[in-house]
Amino acid sequence: MFETNNLDKQSCSVDSAISRYLDEIPECGLEFENIRVEESLNRILYEDVIIKMDQPAFDKALIDGYAVKSSDIFHASESKPIKLQIIEETGIEKGEKISIASNQAVKISKGEFLPENADSIISEDCVVREKENISVVRSICPGVNIAKKGEDLLGGEVFIKKNRKIRPQDIGGIIGIGYRQVKVFKKPVITIIPTGNELVSIDAEPKVNQIISSNGYVLKGFVEQLGGTAVISSIVKDDLGQVKSAISKALDVSNLVLVSGGCSSGSKDYTLKAVKELENSRIIANEVDMRPGSHILLAFVGNKPVIGLPGHPVSSMTSFHVFGKPVLKKLTGTPRSLLQDRKDTIKLDAFLAKKISSPEGKEDYIRVRLIEDKNGKISAYPYTGQSSFLSTLVKSHGIVKIPAECTGLYQGDRVEVFLF
């Protein structure tokens, strides 16, 4: 059995930490809400969308032209045109069911009912109109330019499977089959708690030894990109009581709490202690074998996840990508499709422009800046600067992950870059 009590001083691998943590995040119990279809872009479907009725609901014309019996004009050609009589043209607009006899035709517009006995639509380019008649100069196969009842969609079948992240065209489709509302997963609420005596709010003027609190806004942006609702709490001082109370309050209104800072083992780091003192708390991991961002806290209070992230900007972002992102995906309704994963995690191949060494036993996340040369070759320039540096945060285009057992990469090595 895994003993949580001894864990907080013990380090573990990234994979083991994340899989143990995800396993315990409740799959079911996610809530849903009904929203208007046209407001559902990027939301996650809570249940399958079922086709209400056959589409088309009737055999219909796909182009403007004349509805005909194809057998009537089987031998039509430029040299031997076949004459058809045009019958009534008004009822069709009103949705009345009309029918044609042999050697008759009906002028029809795109989308209208196919008259009974007609089996195809011949376009105006292939006929010569003469008052009440047309001369058809070409033959046509049955079924051409019409859509048969139910050919597009069959009533009762699944139109879109649940868990899809709704795209613009899905909105059009769902409206098209007659729904006004759609059932989607509720957006999870994520409260972000910035901690640190050195932090001041964005509207304050920082003294020389103070820092404007900015990690919260970075995390908020990522949370929103992933489909959550982010709330940034007031800045909390490095004080056990205050950190504890902030987490406790946040838990009341959140599905996930992110504590920014205070996760290291310094004298002013209270995140671990605060979580431990909360009722029903469990620590899943407190230190992981990665760089930057080894000082991470993965915990639960009751069944709600609480993640402590490092305070340095680069470590904070890296840890969020490694741990926060998969948790958030699960909380938003786990869209699992191959394609959604490809869209959420954009990768590209590049060639390393400079040798990098990496400590054995730690997963290393190296920020890189990408530059494409004239021939389309993409080089990745690694940043090995301090994880407190803002410059690498904005100048880097993505991350290269170096596995724990690898001690470095050579210049020219092909690397997979995760764009962010």
Next chain:
Amino acid sequence: MFETNNLDKQSCSVDSAISRYLDEIPECGLEFENIRVEESLNRILYEDVIIKMDQPAFDKALIDGYAVKSSDIFHASESKPIKLQIIEETGIEKGEKISIASNQAVKISKGEFLPENADSIISEDCVVREKENISVVRSICPGVNIAKKGEDLLGGEVFIKKNRKIRPQDIGGIIGIGYRQVKVFKKPVITIIPTGNELVSIDAEPKVNQIISSNGYVLKGFVEQLGGTAVISSIVKDDLGQVKSAISKALDVSNLVLVSGGCSSGSKDYTLKAVKELENSRIIANEVDMRPGSHILLAFVGNKPVIGLPGHPVSSMTSFHVFGKPVLKKLTGTPRSLLQDRKDTIKLDAFLAKKISSPEGKEDYIRVRLIEDKNGKISAYPYTGQSSFLSTLVKSHGIVKIPAECTGLYQGDRVEVFLF
């Protein structure tokens, strides 16, 4: 010279149409606005963000520990610890500049000022505290665990270049260097005009020969994904006067007008006529060699682009991707970076699961559904169904483009799929 008068009956290639159209869209004249940095996610920078002052603004500690002169402890080891006297610890919190003499140290927290004469921070793990002294058991190199003034950022230099689409980490960086506001391109306003006698509004109950107007919502979703503000106008009947007046009104308040439907050459198609009758209008292309979506209208009224899109859902979406997307990118502030392009246009390689044939002389856009097998091989199943079909719209994962000169692809061919 290119003669616009003869053009409307003349077909042209996709590339020629789009390049002529884009060339005429005014590059300059895009407006900017100042917004709060924390609300700038996904907006496009209008000008370079300049670093206000050096960061760090002073030499500072990167970890908790003791600020020391490294030369004092050059010979320190477990067997020969070196004793340093700890001096005053309070001034440093207030931002006062203090200094150490030889064989002195100052207890310091992460982020605090480095005292004068100190050149590195030794962590608490490497010392034994004894009241007013510490015994240091390890040597340290100068510069370790400190950040020098300006090492991260140099005042006056460019922090982020203009035209970047702002990412979460960029928000953190821009706040971190002291900005509260950021200058971004104004979001262009795109009015979408649904036209067609057969259309009814989303809140109406359609009769059997009516269709709920849904293309507008699809286009709205794409416009918003691309960073525009979309407004859907009321449904307009197939009537020259009404179409003309709707376009004219939309132009007053929009940067781009998208007319959905009425672009074909049928008796009820008035988009081209309406645009032609508007003052200062110019038709750039009216028919292009592509499938689906050959009936497209690319025009200007004054210097404002007006695009007419086909009414069938699949054609509408395809034409928007081919023509609307690049226009919108230009109107939002043309983010040009390699990476942004990769993120905006997600592609993957797949193997074609079924032979497809394609007309020579037309670019063909084939919808495909992707299925990954156990070994990670992705197969693309082409949909060749009608472009009016809602089913292929929601079931397809992306598009394969077949060049005009290509007449088909074989089963097993490797294809590049543009995900949508």
